[in-house]
Amino acid sequence: MKLCFILGTRPEIIKLAPIIRLARERNVPFFIIHTGQHYSYELDEIFFAELDLPAPAYDLGIASGGSHLQGEHTGRMLIDIEKILLQERPDLVFVQGDTNTVLAGALAVRKLRTAPSYLTTKLCHVEAGLRSYDDTMTEEINRIVADQLCDYLFVPSDLAKLYLLREGIPGDRIFVTGNTIVDSVHHARSRMDASSILTTLGLAHGGYILATVHRQENVDDPERFRNILTSFDRVFAAHQLPIIYSCHPRSKKMMERFGLSLSHGVRAIIPVGFFDALRLQKHARLVMTDSGGIQEEASILQVPCVTLRNNTERPETTMAGVNSVAGTDPDRILEAVNIMMEKSHEWRPLYGDGHAAEKIFGILGI
Numbered sequence: 001m002k003l004c005f006i007l008g009t010r011p012e013i014i015k016l017a018p019i020i021r022l023a024r025e026r027n028v029p030f031f032i033i034h035t036g037q038h039y040s041y042e043l044d045e046i047f048f049a050e051l052d053l054p055a056p057a058y059d060l061g062i063a064s065g066g067s068h069l070q071g072e073h074t075g076r077m078l079i080d081i082e083k084i085l086l087q088e089r090p091d092l093v094f095v096q097g098d099t100n101t102v103l104a105g106a107l108a109v110r111k112l113r114t115a116p117s118y119l120t121t122k123l124c125h126v127e128a129g130l131r132s133y134d135d136t137m138t139e140e141i142n143r144i145v146a147d148q149l150c151d152y153l154f155v156p157s158d159l160a161k162l163y164l165l166r167e168g169i170p171g172d173r174i175f176v177t178g179n180t181i182v183d184s185v186h187h188a189r190s191r192m193d194a195s196s197i198l199t200t201l202g203l204a205h206g207g208y209i210l211a212t213v214h215r216q217e218n219v220d221d222p223e224r225f226r227n228i229l230t231s232f233d234r235v236f237a238a239h240q241l242p243i244i245y246s247c248h249p250r251s252k253k254m255m256e257r258f259g260l261s262l263s264h265g266v267r268a269i270i271p272v273g274f275f276d277a278l279r280l281q282k283h284a285r286l287v288m289t290d291s292g293g294i295q296e297e298a299s300i301l302q303v304p305c306v307t308l309r310n311n312t313e314r315p316e317t318t319m320a321g322v323n324s325v326a327g328t329d330p331d332r333i334l335e336a337v338n339i340m341m342e343k344s345h346e347w348r349p350l351y352g353d354g355h356a357a358e359k360i361f362g363i364l365g366i
Contacts, residue, residue: 178352
């Protein structure tokens with residue numbers, strides 16, 4: 001049996017890493033296709049090194065640098081992935097999440113299973129079944145289409161399984177495994193604890209708020225982006241805790257384009273590696289983010305979270321009371337922060353026991 005992992009972004013690397021490492025431990029042949037959707041060292045290469053992953057066999061270099069339309073970006077990946085799959089003819093292809101990389105990989109596999117190529121490859125979607133029910137998000141379209149195309153849907157929770165059943169996907173294709181992000185966080189704990197990032201930045205445990213903002217609907221809209229930065233000022237004024245803003249390259253570019261700046265209470269840092277990022281989250285008083293993955297990581301690390309969006313595809317976090325969806329209005333954000341500041345830092349695990357990769361291989365008979 002030969003496996004193929006198609007990835008292109010930081011979350012995909014982190015969440016497929018436990019499955020890739022398990023394949024290597026069990027001597028299962030595999031290869032990695034990297035689309036290059038994330039294209040900077042801070043968002044890509046460092047994670048291969050930190051997570052002990054082999055270099056991709058194929059690096060397509062198709063970056064999402066804002067110069068391509070969504071269809072063009074996805075289509076360029078689809079063309080190249082199709083050629084590789086025809087050459088390699090893997091037995092199983094893994095995609096993860098909701099990116100353009102996922103959509104291109106899923107379409108390539110399913111189209112190659114028709115004449116004249118008759119590829120017999122089966123398609124596995126890791127972290128299937130997530131829904132925000134906001135079809136203005138590119139990610140929502142990607143995940144819905146991928147779920148319809150995949151043969152094996154590995155979902156992180158019972159709620160995600162319910163969403164898929166409601167959409168008419170047969171139950172024998174859906175498997176509740178937990179989320180592989182828990183595997184990755186457990187694997188990283190010792191190196192996370194050894195990180196010196198707090199000392200480097202001069203931060204005290206619980207003495208700061210961590211923030212990330214990068215989603216297109218936020219940073220490409222000057223009013224929304226300005227409102228979020230205004231909320232940082234209000235949170236700092238109310239709680240006198242510095243806001244450590246991990247600033248994505250795209251966010252920095254859009255701030256400059258819109259003439260936006262940070263106040264003295266907000267400190268921008270470049271994105272850091274996985275171990276440093278986890279340590280920054282673990283010891284923050286609170287996390288403010290528009291990232292879906294960081295909502296999960298904060299829940300695993302027992303840190304209250306405020307989501308800077310109008311919805312979330314991780315409703316388990318809000319149902320458990322560990323995450324508040326605040327939108328982008330500064331008043332609502334401050335109100336949510338005030339409430340979440342009072343939250344206990346202890347709650348039950350939401351996304352499994354850290355053995356999702358083993359469960360996935362058990363289901364596949366590997």
